Amino acid sequence: MAKNNDIVYQIWKTMEKKAEKTAQVIISNIKMPILETLKVTNVSQPCISSILSLMSGLTYTKTWAAQMIDASGKIPEGILRGTMSAFGSYDECVSIKADVENFRGQYCTVEFHPHLPPAPHFQSIAKGLDIFRNFTAPDKVFNIISKNAHYFNYLSYRVGICLPSTCSKEDLQKMSDKVSSWMYMSSQVKRCEVKEELKLETFQIFVIGIFLAVGCLVIFATFIDIYQRRSDRKNEHMNILKCTSTDYLLTFSLYTNGKKLFSTKSARNTIGALHGIRLISILWIIWSHTYFFINYQVFTDSFLASDFVSSFMSQPIVNGTVAVDTFFYLSGLLTFYVTLQLLEKNERRLNIPVYLLHRYWRLAPPLAFTICLTMLIPLLGSGPLWHEGIDHVVEGCRKYWWTNMLFINNFLTSRNVCLNYTWYLPNDFQFHILSLLILVPLMRSTARGLLITATLILSSMVITGAITEFYGYPATRLYGLPTTDEVWEFCTKIYFQPYTHLGAYCVGAMVGYLLTKKQQIYLSPFQQALGWLLSMAGLMLVLYGTYDWNRGEETSRAAVVLYAATHRTIWALAIAWLTVSCVYGYGGLLNTFLSLKILVVLDRVTYAAYLIHPLFQQLYHSRLRVHLSGDQYVGIYGYFGNLMVVYPSAFMFTLFFESPFLSLEKLLLTRFTEKRGIQRFT
Numbered sequence: 001m002a003k004n005n006d007i008v009y010q011i012w013k014t015m016e017k018k019a020e021k022t023a024q025v026i027i028s029n030i031k032m033p034i035l036e037t038l039k040v041t042n043v044s045q046p047c048i049s050s051i052l053s054l055m056s057g058l059t060y061t062k063t064w065a066a067q068m069i070d071a072s073g074k075i076p077e078g079i080l081r082g083t084m085s086a087f088g089s090y091d092e093c094v095s096i097k098a099d100v101e102n103f104r105g106q107y108c109t110v111e112f113h114p115h116l117p118p119a120p121h122f123q124s125i126a127k128g129l130d131i132f133r134n135f136t137a138p139d140k141v142f143n144i145i146s147k148n149a150h151y152f153n154y155l156s157y158r159v160g161i162c163l164p165s166t167c168s169k170e171d172l173q174k175m176s177d178k179v180s181s182w183m184y185m186s187s188q189v190k191r192c193e194v195k196e197e198l199k200l201e202t203f204q205i206f207v208i209g210i211f212l213a214v215g216c217l218v219i220f221a222t223f224i225d226i227y228q229r230r231s232d233r234k235n236e237h238m239n240i241l242k243c244t245s246t247d248y249l250l251t252f253s254l255y256t257n258g259k260k261l262f263s264t265k266s267a268r269n270t271i272g273a274l275h276g277i278r279l280i281s282i283l284w285i286i287w288s289h290t291y292f293f294i295n296y297q298v299f300t301d302s303f304l305a306s307d308f309v310s311s312f313m314s315q316p317i318v319n320g321t322v323a324v325d326t327f328f329y330l331s332g333l334l335t336f337y338v339t340l341q342l343l344e345k346n347e348r349r350l351n352i353p354v355y356l357l358h359r360y361w362r363l364a365p366p367l368a369f370t371i372c373l374t375m376l377i378p379l380l381g382s383g384p385l386w387h388e389g390i391d392h393v394v395e396g397c398r399k400y401w402w403t404n405m406l407f408i409n410n411f412l413t414s415r416n417v418c419l420n421y422t423w424y425l426p427n428d429f430q431f432h433i434l435s436l437l438i439l440v441p442l443m444r445s446t447a448r449g450l451l452i453t454a455t456l457i458l459s460s461m462v463i464t465g466a467i468t469e470f471y472g473y474p475a476t477r478l479y480g481l482p483t484t485d486e487v488w489e490f491c492t493k494i495y496f497q498p499y500t501h502l503g504a505y506c507v508g509a510m511v512g513y514l515l516t517k518k519q520q521i522y523l524s525p526f527q528q529a530l531g532w533l534l535s536m537a538g539l540m541l542v543l544y545g546t547y548d549w550n551r552g553e554e555t556s557r558a559a560v561v562l563y564a565a566t567h568r569t570i571w572a573l574a575i576a577w578l579t580v581s582c583v584y585g586y587g588g589l590l591n592t593f594l595s596l597k598i599l600v601v602l603d604r605v606t607y608a609a610y611l612i613h614p615l616f617q618q619l620y621h622s623r624l625r626v627h628l629s630g631d632q633y634v635g636i637y638g639y640f641g642n643l644m645v646v647y648p649s650a651f652m653f654t655l656f657f658e659s660p661f662l663s664l665e666k667l668l669l670t671r672f673t674e675k676r677g678i679q680r681f682t
Contacts, residue, residue, distance in 0.1 A: 071107070105194070111187065225250050262601055281327060299628055332509035339355070462565070467494060469557065608650035
């Protein structure tokens with residue numbers, strides 16, 4: 001055994017000497033050309049000195065020098081199938097400390113772009129550039145590259161470079177320009193960074209203080225709640241405490257709020273099927289966001305993305321934006337259903353300030369805490385994609401948080417808005433204000449209220465269609481159109497705006513009015529069959545109406561404008577039939593499923609899940625160090641992984657940051673309205 005160990009030891013020593021000799025030969029051959037190139041490109045002297053030290057370290061196979069080369073990205077496998085990035089090893093790079101010249105490892109990201117003609121208007125990834133249609137012979141490698149050249153309008157060849165910290169971003173830009181000119185490409189150094197100690201900023205300390213204060217309040221309230229429930233002592237002190245402040249304190253009790261949250265009981269006159277509809281809709285939105293909130297530089301086989309977009313089976317994912325209109329429909333339905341019932345009890349008197357304050361208080365506190373959570377995200381990670389994925393999110397909230405709290409953020413045109421996915425909330429609040437234009441006339445005259453509603457629906461269609469045609473926009477937010485400046489402009493002028501979704505809200509409002517006024521509707525078997533047939537046809541038409549566009553095929557502008565103007569209202573009408581059928585006893589097993597008790601519990605955290613799920617998705621993708629496969633099974637696995645993280649977190653978020661404020665509002669409104677002898681909004 002000893003002899004064998006000696007042999008192995010000698011082999012390893014020989015390997016070491018061979019490696020050193022090879023390194024010396026390589027460095028001696030490339031040292032002078034590299035040095036001359038650095039001088040010609042006017043790289044700074046400190047950078048040149050450090051690179052010379054790096055080459056010297058490689059000559060003697062120093063660990064830190066080898067790590068610097070090892071941590072840099074190389075040509076990735078699968079580059080001809082669209083593997084666009086060579087990240088290298090971020091963590092290895094930033095942990096390097098050289099034993100000479102006192103420099104550290106610095107991780108830099110360099111992007112290389114081939115030269116392209118101006119991008120066509122709303123270029124689809126399913127359609128290549130005409131200029132390269134017959135670029136070269138089919139058996140040539142450049143045939144593959146040229147056929148997929150349009151991907152470089154959205155992506156780039158990205159390389160992670162580990163350099164001495166003495167080299168500036170400008171030094172690397174000069175070096176990359178030299179390399180890219182040789183390859184007939186352009187280059188850009190996106191970012192350079194070294195490892196830095198974590199430092200809390202003032203606003204982050206303030207946010208942490210808020211969370212600690214709320215946490216302590218919840219724990220204290222829970223302790224008092226449990227103590228009162230279990231204690232048999234009813235002394236004078238506790239009675240005084242009960243009469244003064246305990247009711248307000250107990251609104252923050254985990255015990256009380258938890259019992260309400262996990263209870264399967266529903267309030268009287270609750271429409272059970274709405275729980276299932278709302279839950280399915282938020283699950284659908286999270287599913288779609290699994291594919292939207294991602295940096296596509298991480299994918300292997302990016303050139304196969306067009307196959308996914310143009311797949312018939314993928315259309316529910318890529319056209320998932322209509323799930324949001326289900327929520328607008330539900331908002332209109334519940335607003336009118338609840339309000340009209342209260343007005344009947346309250347002699348048709350509408351307290352407008354309470355009506356508006358109730359909606360603001362329902363939406364604002366959880367949103368405020370979500371913004372606070374966003375401020376702490378920079379403390380939670382790092383990586384080659386970290387700043388690209390997170391900085392704009394945090395910076396947007398630092399600048400524009402107030403627009404979210406005023407519910408006007410859907411009118412901003414900057415891409416660095418605060419929580420861009422929360423565009424739904426200002427629309428919902430604006431619709432709540434606008435609903436007064438229907439509610440007040442509706443209380444006086446049914447015909448007048450219906451006429452105003454029909455006018456608003458028609459206006460929504462006309463305005464959306466007119467803007468689509470005037471600017472030459474696509475029919476909807478197509479997944480095959482990556483997030484470019486053009487698409488962002490489309491979102492700010494069409495997708496984020498209230499006039500686009502007003503039709504769906506008004507359809508819901510009229511269904512709410514119908515359910516309030518009609519206790520039962522008789523439908524013949526033929527009418528039921530016709531209703532279901534039209535409803536399913538509407539759903540399929542909306543879902544798969546974008547199929548040709550996602551495949552890169554062009555149709556007439558008339559078809560584009562017609563779809564843009566009508567599809568969201570058609571979707572709401574189809575969901576309206578589903579709702580009416582379930583309420584009036586024609587839903588059968590579907591109504592039974594949508595009204596399951598477990599769905600009632602899961603639905604109660606829908607708002608929390610909506611607010612926090614993109615933060616988890618962006619956090620995960622921004623922390624990535626390696627490639628992801630574009631395989632559908634990976635997407636499905638990632639989706640269910642999202643759910644396993646999001647829903648437990650949503651329950652905690654609801655218990656700490658939503659339920660207490662709903663209970664507090666209920667208590668305050670009860671005491672406010674009892675004094676005035678009016679019904680409260682719940």
